[in-house]
Amino acid sequence: MAAIVGKARRNPTRRTDDGKLPANTRPRPPFFLMTHPRQWAYDDVEGDWLPMVTQHRIDPGALSITERMDPTLAVAERTRNGWACIDPEALAPEHMDGNASYVLDIPHAGGAFYAVPFWVSPEVKPGGRVIDRVDHDKRRAFRRAVVTEGVVPPLDDDYKDLLLEEARSTLNRKVQRASMAPPGSPAHEDLAVYRARFAAMESKSGPQPGGASKPAPKRRRRKAALPPVPEVAE
Amino acid sequence: MANEFTWTAKKGDVGVAEIISREIHENLYDGTYVWSLATMRADLSGTGAQQVQLAKLTRGQAMAAANTNETTAIANTAVTSGNYTIAIAVQELAYAMTDLARVLQPGGWDVPLLVGMLLEAAQLRRNTLFCTLADSASTVKGTTGTVLDVDAVYEAQYAATIANVPAAGGDLILKPKALTQFQESLRAEGGAIQYTPQMGALLATKGQGIAGTWNGMQVWSVPSVIDDSTDFSNMLHFAGATAYAEGDLSSLNGDGAVDVPAGSSVRVELDRTATTAISAVIGRDLCGFSEQEDARYVKILSAV
Numbered sequence: 227m228a229a230i231v232g233k234a235r236r237n238p239t240r241r242t243d244d245g246k247l248p249a250n251t252r253p254r255p256p257f258f259l260m261t262h263p264r265q266w267a268y269d270d271v272e273g274d275w276l277p278m279v280t281q282h283r284i285d286p287g288a289l290s291i292t293e294r295m296d297p298t299l300a301v302a303e304r305t306r307n308g309w310a311c312i313d314p315e316a317l318a319p320e321h322m323d324g325n326a327s328y329v330l331d332i333p334h335a336g337g338a339f340y341a342v343p344f345w346v347s348p349e350v351k352p353g354g355r356v357i358d359r360v361d362h363d364k365r366r367a368f369r370r371a372v373v374t375e376g377v378v379p380p381l382d383d384d385y386k387d388l389l390l391e392e393a394r395s396t397l398n399r400k401v402q403r404a405s406m407a408p409p410g411s412p413a414h415e416d417l418a419v420y421r422a423r424f425a426a427m428e429s430k431s432g433p434q435p436g437g438a439s440k441p442a443p444k445r446r447r448r449k450a451a452l453p454p455v456p457e458v459a460e
Numbered sequence: 461m462a463n464e465f466t467w468t469a470k471k472g473d474v475g476v477a478e479i480i481s482r483e484i485h486e487n488l489y490d491g492t493y494v495w496s497l498a499t500m501r502a503d504l505s506g507t508g509a510q511q512v513q514l515a516k517l518t519r520g521q522a523m524a525a526a527n528t529n530e531t532t533a534i535a536n537t538a539v540t541s542g543n544y545t546i547a548i549a550v551q552e553l554a555y556a557m558t559d560l561a562r563v564l565q566p567g568g569w570d571v572p573l574l575v576g577m578l579l580e581a582a583q584l585r586r587n588t589l590f591c592t593l594a595d596s597a598s599t600v601k602g603t604t605g606t607v608l609d610v611d612a613v614y615e616a617q618y619a620a621t622i623a624n625v626p627a628a629g630g631d632l633i634l635k636p637k638a639l640t641q642f643q644e645s646l647r648a649e650g651g652a653i654q655y656t657p658q659m660g661a662l663l664a665t666k667g668q669g670i671a672g673t674w675n676g677m678q679v680w681s682v683p684s685v686i687d688d689s690t691d692f693s694n695m696l697h698f699a700g701a702t703a704y705a706e707g708d709l710s711s712l713n714g715d716g717a718v719d720v721p722a723g724s725s726v727r728v729e730l731d732r733t734a735t736t737a738i739s740a741v742i743g744r745d746l747c748g749f750s751e752q753e754d755a756r757y758v759k760i761l762s763a764v
Contacts, residue, residue: 262598264598264599265598265600267603267604278600278604280595280688281595281688282595282596283592283595283686285588285589285592286547286549286550286551287547287548287549287551287589287747287748287749288588288589288592288593288748288749288750289592289593289595289596289749289750289751290511290545290546290547290750291547291549292510292511292547292549293510293547293548293549293550299511299545299547303544303545304596307596307598307754308598309596309598342689343688343689346689346690358689358764360689360690362605365690392615395615396611399611
């Protein structure tokens with residue numbers, strides 16, 4: 227429009243909406259984070275197991291969130307189902323990039339919520355599209371800190387066994403694929419990478435409260451009873 | 461309709477202008493109403509509460525052998541039960557237009573159109589509430605920050621099977637981007653189990669959003685699937701996993717009488733402010749969605 231009406235018609239003052247996300251940006255309601263004892267994932271960069279943090283949206287009408295956005299009932303229900311709900315101020319600011327809470331509400335020109343965790347920075351790109359830039363290092367550090375600071379219990383050995391069973395199933399599938407592929411094919415490279423990953427998964431047990439590392443538990447009978455993964459010529 | 465596009469020199473500009481003003485192109489929008497996969501469990505109208513607690517019962521308890529001494533009395537076994545809560549909340553949207561709209565907007569851009577759009581808006585909001593439930597599933601498959609592949613979907617099916625959910629008949633609810641990743645992964649797969657794209661008959665029955673069937677599941681492409689900026693919360697949903705409750709919205713008339721719509725949770729009202737020459741169409745829906753049984757659905761992660 228400015229190009230059509232000419233420079234002289236432009237308002238030289240800053241608009242009040244400057245610095246806010248465009249009004250048509252899809253809102254993001256506030257949330258609290260939670261972890262489940264069974265939801266752990268091996269992180270390749272960290273080289274260890276980390277808890278998966280899930281956003282529980284505080285969106286009225288979903289998952290026991292009331293019209294007044296009261297999460298009390300939702301926290302009670304999730305806790306009863308085994309989740310560990312993390313208070314937004316449970317960690318010290320040094321673990322949350324200097325923020326007092328892990329939830330940041332980004333100003334939205336439409337007045338809507340745009341709540342993101344501190345490791346997400348929304349950027350307005352040319353054309354008006356909003357891209358959420360994720361700092362994976364900060365996210366990873368937070369996932370580790372909730373355990374080392376004692377907010378979330380560490381990985382249970384039996385749950386780790388279940389996760390390893392699934393990983394072993396994936397490894398077996400990759401072995402099958404590699405066995406049908408010619409030597410030097412991507413399937414063989416994929417198998418070699420995953421085999422190394424699986425070995426690391428077995429040897430690690432995730433962060434512990436206080437930050438101390440815990441030695442991997444000795445092999446149990448249940449794992450020993452699993453069929454060995456056949457070798458494939460690579 | 462076809463005859464309207466015969467603008468030629470014979471008809472003249474007046475005819476063309478009239479025809480064009482009657483045509484409205486509808487941009488793409490999400491017409492998928494996947495929320496109805498949840499089970500309707502309660503109507504809270506007149507109950508005096510916006511929350512309902514519903515009981516859960518676990519059947520299937522097998523008998524045990526009697527005590528061998530034949531004299532010990534049988535001990536009582538408690539019936540396994542639990543409960544869950546649904547909280548309902550008002551959802552709303554309003555469209556307003558000035559009196560000039562009848563002059564400036566194309567024909568057909570009027571109150572009935574906006575009422576129809578509000579009804580769609582209620583459905584879309586329910587979609588979002590329904591898709592939000594994925595995040596409370598305790599079973600999660602797929603890897604954070606990784607594109608969706610066939611393995612993750614298989615693993616979700618295996619998890620459902622292990623939980624004793626009948627394997628066939630599930631609904632795979634995917635973000636459109638996740639659907640393309642799934643299809644891309646399928647291209648590399650061989651064997652007898654293949655993806656069946658939706659056909660006209662299926663599309664006509666299920667409406668927009670049904671993308672096909674694969675391995676006994678109906679595959680849906682749903683833009684309302686939520687994300688946490690890192691991963692989409694797709695889900696494999698089986699009947700009974702989720703539930704919703706509603707309430708009728710009623711209002712007081714000017715004479716004090718209570719106006720109750722006929723058994724619908726969605727209410728559309730018209731409002732006229734003469735001083736500002738604005739006619740508004742306001743829609744409200746009173747509903748709430750909640751997880752009913754955790755074992756019946758699986759969250760599937762895929763990269764944003």
